[in-house]
Amino acid sequence: MSDPAILPPSDLEPERLVAAVATPAIDAERQWKQLEARLAADDTSKTSNIATATTSQEPPIRRRWWIEALTGIAALILFALLLGRDTLPRANVKHTPAGDDGKPSLIENEPDPSPLIAQLSTGTTAERHQAFVALLRAAKTRAAVDAIQPGTDEALQRAVADLHRGYAVVDTLGDFRNADSLEFWQSIWNAEASVQEDIWNVGLDLNDADRQPDAPPSPLVADILVAKYGESNGAAIKNRFSAAYTALRNFQKWERDGRREANVPPNPKFKALLDALTEQGVATAPVVLTILATSESHEMSFPRFAGSKGTYPEDHLRMMVAAVALHRHEAEPLILRFTNGYFASPTIQANAIGALWHLGGHTEKGFPLLSGYPSKDDIAQVQNWWREKHKSDPKGKFDDAIATFLTAKDEQAADEALVALLRGGNAARAAVRADPRANELKRVEQSFRLLDDLSGDTESLLFWRSLWNGEAKQDPWLWAFGIKGEGLGFPPLEQRTTRPALFSGTPKTMPVLRIKFGDSRAEQLAKRFSAAYLAYVNFKNWERGEYGSLNTPEHEKQLQDFAHAGVAAAPAVLKLLEEPVANDTHNAEEAKRLVEITEGKIPPLPTSLDHLRMIVAAERMKLRDAELLILENVALEYPMSRTIQEHGVMAIVRMRSSDNVIVKNFPFPVATQKPDWFATFFAWWLEEETQALTTEVTSGNKARADAAREMAQTIKTRLLSKFEKWNDDPKIIKDYPDVAARLKAAIQNFKTGGKGKQDDRADQKW
Amino acid sequence: MVDGEQTTADTAKCARDHSRQSAASFELKAAEWSALRSGDNAVRRRVFLCYAEVLHRAVRAWVRGIRPEDADDLVFEAFFRAFKNIAAAKSAETFEGWLLSLARNTAMDFCRKQGRAVRELSLEDLSAPAREHALQAARSEDATGLLAQLASQEDRSMLAALIGQVLAELPARQQQALLDRYRDGHTLQHIAAAQGIAEDAAGSLLYRARMAFREKFAKRSNATGRQVNE
Numbered sequence: 001m002s003d004p005a006i007l008p009p010s011d012l013e014p015e016r017l018v019a020a021v022a023t024p025a026i027d028a029e030r031q032w033k034q035l036e037a038r039l040a041a042d043d044t045s046k047t048s049n050i051a052t053a054t055t056s057q058e059p060p061i062r063r064r065w066w067i068e069a070l071t072g073i074a075a076l077i078l079f080a081l082l083l084g085r086d087t088l089p090r091a092n093v094k095h096t097p098a099g100d101d102g103k104p105s106l107i108e109n110e111p112d113p114s115p116l117i118a119q120l121s122t123g124t125t126a127e128r129h130q131a132f133v134a135l136l137r138a139a140k141t142r143a144a145v146d147a148i149q150p151g152t153d154e155a156l157q158r159a160v161a162d163l164h165r166g167y168a169v170v171d172t173l174g175d176f177r178n179a180d181s182l183e184f185w186q187s188i189w190n191a192e193a194s195v196q197e198d199i200w201n202v203g204l205d206l207n208d209a210d211r212q213p214d215a216p217p218s219p220l221v222a223d224i225l226v227a228k229y230g231e232s233n234g235a236a237i238k239n240r241f242s243a244a245y246t247a248l249r250n251f252q253k254w255e256r257d258g259r260r261e262a263n264v265p266p267n268p269k270f271k272a273l274l275d276a277l278t279e280q281g282v283a284t285a286p287v288v289l290t291i292l293a294t295s296e297s298h299e300m301s302f303p304r305f306a307g308s309k310g311t312y313p314e315d316h317l318r319m320m321v322a323a324v325a326l327h328r329h330e331a332e333p334l335i336l337r338f339t340n341g342y343f344a345s346p347t348i349q350a351n352a353i354g355a356l357w358h359l360g361g362h363t364e365k366g367f368p369l370l371s372g373y374p375s376k377d378d379i380a381q382v383q384n385w386w387r388e389k390h391k392s393d394p395k396g397k398f399d400d401a402i403a404t405f406l407t408a409k410d411e412q413a414a415d416e417a418l419v420a421l422l423r424g425g426n427a428a429r430a431a432v433r434a435d436p437r438a439n440e441l442k443r444v445e446q447s448f449r450l451l452d453d454l455s456g457d458t459e460s461l462l463f464w465r466s467l468w469n470g471e472a473k474q475d476p477w478l479w480a481f482g483i484k485g486e487g488l489g490f491p492p493l494e495q496r497t498t499r500p501a502l503f504s505g506t507p508k509t510m511p512v513l514r515i516k517f518g519d520s521r522a523e524q525l526a527k528r529f530s531a532a533y534l535a536y537v538n539f540k541n542w543e544r545g546e547y548g549s550l551n552t553p554e555h556e557k558q559l560q561d562f563a564h565a566g567v568a569a570a571p572a573v574l575k576l577l578e579e580p581v582a583n584d585t586h587n588a589e590e591a592k593r594l595v596e597i598t599e600g601k602i603p604p605l606p607t608s609l610d611h612l613r614m615i616v617a618a619e620r621m622k623l624r625d626a627e628l629l630i631l632e633n634v635a636l637e638y639p640m641s642r643t644i645q646e647h648g649v650m651a652i653v654r655m656r657s658s659d660n661v662i663v664k665n666f667p668f669p670v671a672t673q674k675p676d677w678f679a680t681f682f683a684w685w686l687e688e689e690t691q692a693l694t695t696e697v698t699s700g701n702k703a704r705a706d707a708a709r710e711m712a713q714t715i716k717t718r719l720l721s722k723f724e725k726w727n728d729d730p731k732i733i734k735d736y737p738d739v740a741a742r743l744k745a746a747i748q749n750f751k752t753g754g755k756g757k758q759d760d761r762a763d764q765k766w
Numbered sequence: 767m768v769d770g771e772q773t774t775a776d777t778a779k780c781a782r783d784h785s786r787q788s789a790a791s792f793e794l795k796a797a798e799w800s801a802l803r804s805g806d807n808a809v810r811r812r813v814f815l816c817y818a819e820v821l822h823r824a825v826r827a828w829v830r831g832i833r834p835e836d837a838d839d840l841v842f843e844a845f846f847r848a849f850k851n852i853a854a855a856k857s858a859e860t861f862e863g864w865l866l867s868l869a870r871n872t873a874m875d876f877c878r879k880q881g882r883a884v885r886e887l888s889l890e891d892l893s894a895p896a897r898e899h900a901l902q903a904a905r906s907e908d909a910t911g912l913l914a915q916l917a918s919q920e921d922r923s924m925l926a927a928l929i930g931q932v933l934a935e936l937p938a939r940q941q942q943a944l945l946d947r948y949r950d951g952h953t954l955q956h957i958a959a960a961q962g963i964a965e966d967a968a969g970s971l972l973y974r975a976r977m978a979f980r981e982k983f984a985k986r987s988n989a990t991g992r993q994v995n996e
Binding site for chain 2: 012013014015016017018019020021022023024025026028029031032034035036038039126130134230231232233
């Protein structure tokens with residue numbers, strides 16, 4: 001051994017301490033059998049690569065648990081993204097119970113609290129901490145702590161107060177087994193905030209970020225963490241929490257101050273910082289993940305700000321910082337606009353120039369270095385610099401590719417030209433931008449933008465959302481379905497479903513995917529995208545009630561098929577799978593509103609879309625009298641959007657159908673949305689109802705007869721006047737006398753209790 | 767090398783009862799080594815049963831506070847990797863060290879995923895009273911009794927992890943000898959029989975184990991160490 005050996009003092013025989021080592025209780029035979037089985041399975045699969053083999057086996061329960069936890073984190077981040085930027089709002093933070101019993105962890109052989117309590121005021125700093133932690137851990141000593149009378153001993157007073165706070169906090173901390181969950185970190189964050197109020201301001205209020213609270217966790221919380229999770233785990237949590245907090249502060253500082261904080265780097269270095277954090281395992285802390293998500297949220301808000309009016313200076317500032325962060329070249333002209341005096345404040349102008357400096361200006365000759373607010377000359381200098389820079393772009397080099405793209409006879413040729421341009425990078429981008437046919441090259445421009453937008457993490461929602469948005473920009477149909485598809489007034493369904501480009505599995509954004517991920521991975525992503533799209537379209541159709549055949553079980557089966565095909569791993573599809581669940585709550589609310597309208601508690605809703613949702617909701621919730629509700633509020637409402645009425649009618653038909661067999665004698669329309677068809681339908685419904693009630697009333701069963709009479713009364717009260725209103729429509733009477741006569745007869749028949757003659761009350765059935 | 771008296775891979779034998787799952791005397795014959803490399807399950811089983819406890823102890827020392835089922839998983843994973851990658855092991859003599867390194871890497875992966883670190887413990891990690899208590903035990907004939915009096919469970923498990931980490935740095939035979947002697951209180955004769963060696967050789971083995979342990983232990987605490995060349 002080259003190093004000088006170190007030995008303990010001669011009187012010390014540390015080997016005696018081996019007695020402290022416990023014998024691990026293991027069932028080696030059982031474990032061997034499991035290992036043998038796995039080795040055999042691995043041999044069978046002929047997978048020689050150990051890494052592949054490891055991941056291809058069914059993971060142990062705990063590993064699956066982690067996967068689920070990570071999935072949960074992703075979902076929560078998605079939720080936070082959807083909600084907006086306030087990442088950890090106080091109201092949303094959930095406390096999770098500590099451990100299984102929600103109590104602080106007990107320790108064996110709890111120490112006698114008296115010496116510990118004495119140490120709280122008389123011990124050294126280390127001893128005080130030790131006693132504090134020991135008392136916190138020993139739940140049974142709470143009573144002893146409660147009984148302490150600190151008197152005038154200030155140190156003891158403080159310690160006792162801290163202990164009481166500590167007990168309260170310990171109970172709210174999460175289970176360490178969930179240490180990778182957002183809830184866990186929220187509980188830690190909450191604990192810290194309960195001690196250090198300022199942490200909220202730093203965490204949530206960008207404008208108040210000048211405050212400098214102590215770096216968390218505070219000593220009290222640090223002690224609590226040790227007491228709750230033990231020395232080692234407590235230290236690990238402390239480190240992660242501190243690192244996450246530092247990352248948050250850095251990001252906020254960087255975001256707020258833009259270029260002025262030279263010590264907080266712009267995007268590439270910031271990314272490197274986060275990468276470094278990831279390396280250390282810190283980025284697994286959900287808080288940091290949320291920070292990352294926050295930075296990405298700028299990306300999504302970027303187009304919204306572009307060209308919009310009336311945004312606040314802060315918005316511009318953030319936008320510029322985001323543009324720099326994302327290193328987007330289209331940021332340049334946008335930022336340049338903000339340098340215009342009439343448009344922005346001097347601060348914004350200064351920041352805009354700063355942003356341009358970050359985007360590459362610092363490498364350019366003649367770029368003004370500002371020491372204060374920019375003068376007009378400074379601004380002019382920057383604008384000239386930008387114009388000059390773009391003049392010198394090598395446009396000619398990409399003329400051929402642009403020409404090929406513009407004159408391509410088929411989609412494949414256009415895609416190839418697009419790929420060539422995308423490969424050209426910034427020079428090609430500048431050439432496209434400078435081309436006078438910019439409008440015709442919109443798709444190329446959009447593709448460049450998508451290339452910037454697409455996250456490298458294909459399992460992230462951000463990636464799928466960017467892809468979806470990018471696709472939608474190039475394919476208006478997608479907007480009609482996916483984005484704006486909530487409303488009505490779209491082209492006929494038949495046209496909407498014939499979309500060979502997407503259904504064949506080739507999104508229009510394929511060239512971008514190929515450039516970004518290579519051909520084979522792009523193919524896989526395109527397939528996933530198409531499958532998600534198809535699921536989404538089917539779901540939307542079914543939700544709108546436009547496909548009678550797409551009922552819930554079938555739809556669910558379809559989604560299951562996707563899941564089995566591995567498609568459900570795509571976040572977009574997971575999102576889709578979540579939708580019906582989310583809609584259950586939504587549906588309950590919508591259905592409740594429908595009932596409340598009927599009961600006169602709230603006035604009818606003004607928009608037809610609301611009615612449509614209520615129909616779907618009432619039908620889905622299988623409300624006992626959904627049919628009456630829909631008839632009363634939608635179908636018979638006069639006047640009402642014909643489309644909505646049609647949906648109401650179709651919902652009733654679905655409710656009356658079983659196994660998708662259309663109900664008997666149903667007046668299936670040749671052309672819906674005509675008044676005669678509706679009148680025919682109402683006549684049919686009333687005839688059917690009269691017949692059904694008659695059967696019940698004459699069944700000889702008193703209960704059934706009573707129920708039928710009650711129903712008849714309800715129909716009379718709630719619906720009959722509306723039927724009559726339809727029957728009074730002069731247009732129907734004039735143009736469709738037969739239908740009008742049928743409806744009139746049906747109404748009369750119902751009114752007379754199913755007998756047919758109003759004046760002969762003796763035989764009336766109800 | 768596993769140990770001094772182990773001169774060739776094909777001379778020794780596994781003299782212990784496998785049911786005790788000890789690695790202390792397990793040595794691979796040339797034929798067995800070839801069989802192991804070619805995936806022979808009988809030899810794999812012998813290796814597993816002999817080293818399972820060593821790996822378990824090491825894993826528990828490296829990853830403090832690890833749950834028993836996680837420790838099972840790690841050992842399982844380490845053996846799986848070892849058997850699948852056996853071609854990467856250079857020789858029968860270095861197999862044990864290689865296996866322990868592999869287990870340590872597996873434990874580090876686990877820690878990384880858990881967001882914690884594999885930390886080398888030292889005496890300083892114990893609380894001051896516990897440290898004194900441990901040193902007192904190290905000077906006492908009745909170390910076992912004194913250690914049992916350690917008040918805090920935290921300190922007890924910390925000390926066990928520290929000693930476990932030091933042990934894990936020793937060859938398996940030395941580990942077993944120390945455990946037999948100081949934890950289980952066995953005689954030299956018993957150790958010799960268990961290891962399948964002569965009593966003199968067992969004495970030498972125990973001596974070397976003690977020296978190695980002291981050296982490794984001293985490195986964990988400057989306060990208690992002295993350099994040999996002083």
